[in-house]
Amino acid sequence: MKLSKRLQQIEHMVTADYSHIWDCCCDHGFLGAALLSRQAANTVHFVDIVPQLMAELNSKLCQHYPNSRWQTHCLDAASLPLADYEGTHLVIIAGVGGDLIIQFVKAIYQQYPRLNIEFLLCPVYHHFALRRSLIELEFSLQHEALVEDNQRFYEIILVSSAADITRKISEVGDKIWHAKSVQQAEITANYLDNTLNHYQRIQQGNNANVQHIIDAYRSVKLS
Numbered sequence: 001m002k003l004s005k006r007l008q009q010i011e012h013m014v015t016a017d018y019s020h021i022w023d024c025c026c027d028h029g030f031l032g033a034a035l036l037s038r039q040a041a042n043t044v045h046f047v048d049i050v051p052q053l054m055a056e057l058n059s060k061l062c063q064h065y066p067n068s069r070w071q072t073h074c075l076d077a078a079s080l081p082l083a084d085y086e087g088t089h090l091v092i093i094a095g096v097g098g099d100l101i102i103q104f105v106k107a108i109y110q111q112y113p114r115l116n117i118e119f120l121l122c123p124v125y126h127h128f129a130l131r132r133s134l135i136e137l138e139f140s141l142q143h144e145a146l147v148e149d150n151q152r153f154y155e156i157i158l159v160s161s162a163a164d165i166t167r168k169i170s171e172v173g174d175k176i177w178h179a180k181s182v183q184q185a186e187i188t189a190n191y192l193d194n195t196l197n198h199y200q201r202i203q204q205g206n207n208a209n210v211q212h213i214i215d216a217y218r219s220v221k222l223s
């Protein structure tokens with residue numbers, strides 16, 4: 001199964017050696033399966049809340065990965081049993097709203113405040129709110145990327161629950177605005193335009209005051 005551009009980028013951002021990788025909200029498990037294929041962790045855990053999805057995935061994994069270390073968990077992503085597994089953890093949450101990701105990250109961190117957990121996050125919508133919550137939690141930034149896939153833009157953020165003042169998270173992003181190719185420069189410029197237009201429409205609708213968000217995105221310098 002060929003991964004979408006978005007999932008490929010997420011997969012590329014898994015570079016450290018982890019004992020456990022948790023592919024949360026895994027749906028058909030494409031991302032976790034790619035990580036399993038290249039043995040990115042001792043154990044890859046597949047987590048989704050829909051029982052039928054997990055039953056189907058379980059039988060596919062038995063068939064295609066009989067000798068690899070994986071586990072399926074039919075669970076709410078807010079209740080990962082990290083303490084039952086020794087070692088380092090990477091929690092991946094992608095393809096759901098940023099508001100839901102905030103709930104999951106806060107719940108997991110509250111349960112395991114002393115564990116050093118890495119989170120690789122790719123929300124649909126609510127990037128600003130997610131970044132703000134990560135800043136409030138005093139997490140630190142490891143890496144971030146911007147990808148365009150099927151005419152939609154996605155920010156992908158790798159953070160650690162350990163504070164590090166030299167690795168601060170920006171509420172609008174930092175590295176994502178620095179392009180290394182002409183094609184990527186076009187993507188960053190379009191994304192900035194889209195984002196500003198989105199918040200300007202909200203501001204004009206008079207239902208919410210988002211001027212501080214508009215000001216923050218206006219201060220972004222593309223390079």
Ligand SMILES: C[S@@+](CC[C@H](N)C(=O)[O-])C[C@H]1O[C@@H](n2cnc3c(N)ncnc32)[C@H](O)[C@@H]1O
Binds near residue numbers: 028049050076093096
């Ligand atoms: C659109 S899919 C995302 C699939 C994949 N992660 C991706 O990025 O392409 C969203 C998945 O989230 C799952 N989901 C929704 N709420 C959940 C929760 N509270 N805990 C675990 N999984 C959840 C749904 O069942 C669905 O399979």
